[in-house]
Amino acid sequence: MATITDVICPFCGTLCDDIEVVVNGSKIESARHACKIGNSKFLSINDIPRPIKPLIRENGASREASIDEAIAKAAEILSNSKRALLFGWSSTSCEATAVGIEIAEEIGGLIDGTTTVCHGPTVMAVQYVGLPSVTLGEIKNRADLVIYWGANPMHAHPRHLSRYSIFPRGYFRERGQQDRELIVVDVRKTDTAKIANHFIQVEFGKDYELLSALRMIVNGGELEEEEVAGVPKEKIIELADKMMNCQFGILFFGMGLTMSPGKHRNIDNAISLVKNLNRHTKFSIMPMRGHWNVTGFGEVMTWQTGYPFAVDFSRGYARYNPGETSANDVLQREEVDAVLVVASDPVAHFPRKSVAHLARVPMITIAPHHSLTTELSEIFIPSSMVGIEEEGTAYRMDTVPLFTRKVIDPPQGVLSDVEILKRILEKIREMR
C-alpha cells in the first residue's frame, strides 16, 4: 500500500490538486478528497475492462492487431487524406496536444477540440470584448459576491464551491460562507440554486435580454419595462445594485449561456456587463470549463498556432474561423475524408448529422477505453490514462498550469497518447 499525495484529479476543469490516492499493487484503494465523479474516475482503473491490443476493422469484422500495424495503418490513412480532422484533446496532456498540432501541420489537416461544443462561444466572445478575470485563489481570498449563471457546479464541478468560491475561508473572508453572498441565475431551480441566497429564474433563451437590462442599469440608464425574461423589474434593479455595491464580485457562467440561443453573444453581453461593473467596483468573470484539460488544449493551440481551436492547416499555416473550420461544420458539409480522435467521444456528444459523417469516413481513435466512437472506428489504439497512469501538463479553468501525476502503471503494452502520436507522426514523415 502506498499513498500518493498532492495528486491532480483529471476529471473537470476545477483540477483539484489535493487528492490522496492509496494504491495497492495494481488497484487503487481510494482517492481521498475527490468528489463523486473524480473518485469514480480513479476507481474505474479497478473495474472497467481495459483493451490492451489495438483493433482494426476489416471486411466487416474487427481483429486484434499489433501496435506497429495499427500505427502504420493510421499513418497511411492520415497521410493520404486531403482534409483530415484531428479532434478531441481535452482529456489528455498538453504534451499530447502539441504532437497532435504537429501532425495536423504536417498533413495540412484540421485540428479542433471539444471546446467547439463547450466554451467555443466563450472564446469567440472573448475575442470580441476581452475577459476581465482572476485566478481562483483571488476569489477564495476576496470575493463577497459570487454568481453562477447557467452553470450547475453541484453536478458538473462538485468541489468548485468548497475549494474556491463559497465555502472556503479566505484572507479577507475569514468566516467563509458567512462573508459571502451566492446568487444563481438559471432556467431551472438547480441543486446549486437550492443552496443560493438568491435564485433568479430566467425564462429559457432570454438570458441576453436580462443581461442587456442589467447593463443598461449599471451604465446609468433606467429600465422602462416591468419585466424582462420573466424577472420583475425590482428584482433586476436589486440584482444590479448588489453587483455594483459588492467589494469583489465574480460571475461564473456555464453552458446555460454558451449553448442557448445567442451563444457567443450571450457571453459577449455577460463579459461586457462585467467590464461595465468595473467602473463601480472590482468584478470578474470566468467560464466553468468542463473537461479537465480543455483549457490546456486552448493554451497550447494558441501559443503554437495563434488560435485556440478550430484550426485549418490546409495552406501550411494556421487559419481559424469557427463556423467554417470547426468540427461540426466540416463534418456536416461532408468535407472531411479522415478523422483522428484522441481522448474524446464525439459519437456520444455530436449531433446526429455530424456523427453520420464520422460513420462514413475512416476514423482512428486513441483512447483508454471502448466508447461509442471506438464502435465506429476503423482503427482503435488503446492508450494509458493521463493524470492517473501518465504525467502531463494541464491547465485549470483559470489558466493556472499544473503538472498531473502518475499514481499507477498502465496495463502492460499500453502506450501513452504522446508516444502513440509521436510514432504516427514519425511514420507519416517516413511516407512523404
Next chain:
Amino acid sequence: MSELVLKNGIVYDPINNVNGEKMDILVKDGKIVEKLNGNAKTIDCSGKIVMPGGIEIHSHMAGGKVNGGRLFQPEDHVRFAMPKTKVTRSGTGFSTPTTFLTGYLYSKMGYTTGMTAAMPPLMARHTHEELKDIPMIDKGAYCLTDGNWFIMKYLKNGEIEKCAAYVSWLLKATKGYVVKITNPCGTEAWGWGKNCRSLDDPAPYFDITPRELVKGLVEVNEILKLPHSVHLHANNCGRLGNFVTTLETFKVPNGTKPAAKRQIMHATHIQFHSYGGDTWHNFESKADEIAKAVNSNKNIVIDTGTVTLDHTTTMTADGPLEYYLQSLTHLKWMNRNVEMETSPGITPFIYSRKMPTASIQWAIGLELSLLIKDPWQVLMTTDHPNAGPFIRYPRIIAWLMSRKYREETASKVHKVIYDRSTIDGIDREYSFYDIAIVTRAGEAKALGLSDRKGHLGVGADADIAVYDINPSEIDPSRDYKEIEKKFSSAAYTIKDGEILVKNGEIVQTRYGRTLWVNSKVDGELEKEVMKDIEYNFKRYYSVNLANYPVREEVLTRSTEVTRSASV
C-alpha cells in the same frame, strides 16, 4: 565538434573595445577561441559587419498574459503568417507572434538571447512551457514580485533577511532569472480595483508603500548578489505627468551598494514614464528631464520602450494601467489578477501617426536614446509588444543612425511634436559601435551575463551576428532604408557555433538554453521561511505547495547561474 572561422569581418565588440576593426573570429565547440587546429569551415565576412549576437532585455514573448494576447486577437494573427518549411514550423501573429515564430524572427535579426519580461510565479510553468517552444535563442524569465503578500509582509515587518530567503526560494521555485517589479504595490491594490498613484500611496490593508517595497527589494537583490539588478516598471506607467514619479523612483536605491559591477536599478520602458502635462491636450515629452537624471546617475540603466507607430498590443502585469487604457480606447480588455502575487492585463492599442499623443510618444523613445549620453545606460527595446513589435528593431536602429530618417518620419506624424518634444533639434546619430552597445553589449553587462555573452572575446559563447553592411560604403545617415533592411535580415546568425540563419533565411533550428538563478541562502534561514510558506500555502493559495515549483525538466538546456547570498 565543428570549427568555424569568420574571416575578415568588420568587428564591433564594445565590451572588448573593438570598434570596426577588420579581424577574424575563431569558433570551436560553440565557444570563441584563440586558435584552431585547421579544417575549420570558413565564412568570408569581408565587407560585412560582425557583432555579438543580439540580446533582448525586455520583451513579453512568453507566458500566460502573452498567450492571452494571442488568444483574444485572431485579427492580429491573420495579419502575418509564415507557412511551415522543411526546417521550420509554421507561425502566425504580428504583434503577438506564436512561439516558434518568435524564435525564428529574433534569429533572423541576428538575436541569440532573449528575456521574457514578466512571469507571475503561479504561472511560471506556463511561461516555461512556452519558452520550451521558442527555438533559436537562449532565454530566461523575470519573476514578478510587486504585489507579493510574503514580500509585502516581510518588508513591512522589517524582516529583510527573511524576505531575501523567500525571494531566493521563489526564484528557484519558478526558475526565474530576475527580480521584476511592476507597478509596486499597485498590483495588489488592483485586487480591489484600486491603484497606487505615488511612491507614498500604500497598498490597501498591507499598508506598505511603493517606496518601501522598491527599497526593500533593491536591498534583497543585493543581499542575494543576483546577476541583474532589480528590474523595475515604475508606478504611474503611461499616466500624464508621471515623470515626477519616475525621477523620485530613480532616487529610491540611493545608499544601497550594488553587489556586483553593474547598475543598482534597471528602470524599464522609460518612454512610458517620461510624460508631462496634466490633460491629454497639454501632454508633452519630459524626456529631457529624465535624460538629465540618468546622465547624472551612473547607477541607473534604462531601456527605452520606443514607440514604433504600429497597431499593436499592450500587455503588462500593471493591471490598473490596462484598465485605464481600455477606458480610453473602448477596445477589448483582458485582466488576470494572480492570487497573492500580481495582476496582469492586456488590451490592443493603435499608435496612429495622426494622433498627437502617439506622435509625442514616438518622439520620447528616440529622445531618450539620443539625450542620454552614455549608451551603456540606455538600451534599446520596444517593450515588445507594448510600444511596438520587436520586429521593428531594425527601423529603430535606422532612426537612431539617421537624423534624416527621423525628420522624414517627423514630417508624417502630428506636428505637435515640434512644440512638445525636443526631437527636431537633436543632431546626434548613433555609430555602429553605439548600436552594438544598445542592442547586445549593454544588455549583457546589465544582465550580469558579460562573462559569456554580448562580446566576441575568447571564452564567450559563439553567438554571433553578421550583417551585410560595409561601413565604408554605406552611409547610415543617408542610406537608412538599407540599414533597416540589412538589420532585418542577418547575413549569418550563429548560435553556439552553429549557423542557424543564412542570408536572412533559417537553415536549421536549434533550442537554446534556459538561464535561471540558483540562489543560495543560509540553510537555517531558509528552513524558517519554509514554515511561513507552508502555512500560507495551506490557507491562501488555491494550489498545494507541492504542485507549485517548476521542475527543471521542462526547461530546454537548463542552465543555472549560482549565486550565494550574504545571509
Next chain:
Amino acid sequence: MMTDVILVPKVQHKISLEAEVIKPDEFAGKTIEEIKELPVYFGNTVQKLGDFFEVSGSAEENAENLRIVVEGDVSRVKRIGEGMTTGEILVKGDVDMYLGARMKGGRIVVEGSVDSFAGQQMRGGEIEIKGNAKDYLGGSYRGDWRGMRGGRIIVEGNAGKEVAEFMRGGEIIIKGNCDSFAGVHMKKGLVIIEGSVAERVGAEMVGGSIIVLGEMANLLPSFKIGEVVEGLKIDGREFPGKFRKYIGDFAEGPSVKGVIYKRL
C-alpha cells in the same frame, strides 16, 4: 465594352475549393491558358483553376472592363471575388463562403444564394444576391471590431444571423426577412430590412441606422422608444410612411446613437 471570361465548373466535389483568384484583378491581361494555370487550393493541395473549370472567352488588359461569368453551381467554391477592386463577376448559381470578402470596388451579381461571410469587411463596390444570404453578411473577421466600411450589398431573398456585424459604413439592403442579431455591434452605416426581422436587432449597436419595413420581433429592453416620424430621408434615400424611432443600445452606455426605424 465589357469582355467576358466564362468559367464552367467541370467537377463535383465535397471539399471546398478556395479560389480567391476568381476576380477581374487576377484575370486581366492574361491569356485563357494563363488563367487556367492560376493556383486554387483544394484541401491540402494546390491545384490549377483549369482542373476545376472549363475556361473560355477572352480577358481584357484592363480589369475594369472585364467580366467573369461563372456558369453553374459553385456552392463549394469559397472566396470568389475576395479583395477585388474593379470589374464584374456574375455567378449563375449558388456560391460558398466569403464571396467578395474585403472587396474594394467593382460589382458581383449572384443569381443563386450565398453561404456565410459574404462581403466580410467590405470597403467598396457592390454585391447583389438574387437568392438568400447565410450568416454574417457584411460582417467582420473574428475578433476584429471593424466590419464592413463601405460599398453596398443587396439581397433579394432572406438573410441569416448577425447581418452587418460591427458595421462601420456602407449599406446593406435585405428585401426578404432577416434573422436575429441584425446590426450587432454596429457603429455606422445603413441597414434596410424590407421584410421582417427576428429578435435582438441592433444588439450592442452604438451608432448607424437600421430601417425595418416589415414586422419586428420584440426589441431589446435596453432600447428607448422615440418619436413617430413621417417619411424618412437617410443618406439621400426616401422612405414614405410613418416610422417609430427607437434609440439604443443603452446597454453600451448612456451616449449611444444607434437608431432603428420601424415602419408602422
Next chain:
Amino acid sequence: MSLEVKLITGRTLHQGASMERLGKESEEYTKSVAVCEMDPADMEKLGVKEGDIVKVATDSGEVFLWAAKSRQAPHEGTIFIPMGPWANALVDAGTNSTGMPDFKGVKARVEPAPEGKVLNAVELVREIYGYNY
C-alpha cells in the same frame, strides 16, 4: 396525446459518474442518461409516471427514453435530457456559422410510448449509424 416542449441538454453528476466509473456501455450509464426529465405538471398532462417510456421527437430524429420527474422544477414546457447519444440524436445540427450546434432550446414533441424500447448506447449507435463497412 403529445406535448410540444423545448429540449435542453446538459451535464449531470450521475451522467459524469456513471460514464467515468463503468463506461458508456454499462446499464448504469443507460439508466442515468437515457432519461427525459420532466416537470411533474407536464407528466400529469401526458399521463406518464416516473420510469414509463416516452418517445421524444424533433426535426432531427426520435428516441425512446424513460420519463423521470425533475428535481429542479418548476419548468413547465421544458424537458431536460442529459448529455449523451440519446440527446444528440435529437438536437439541431446547424451551428449558424458559429461552430456550436443548438444543444439547448430545440423544439421537441413528447408522447407516452409504452410499447417503445429504450436502447443502450451501443445499440442506439448501431441502429442509427450502422458500421462504416
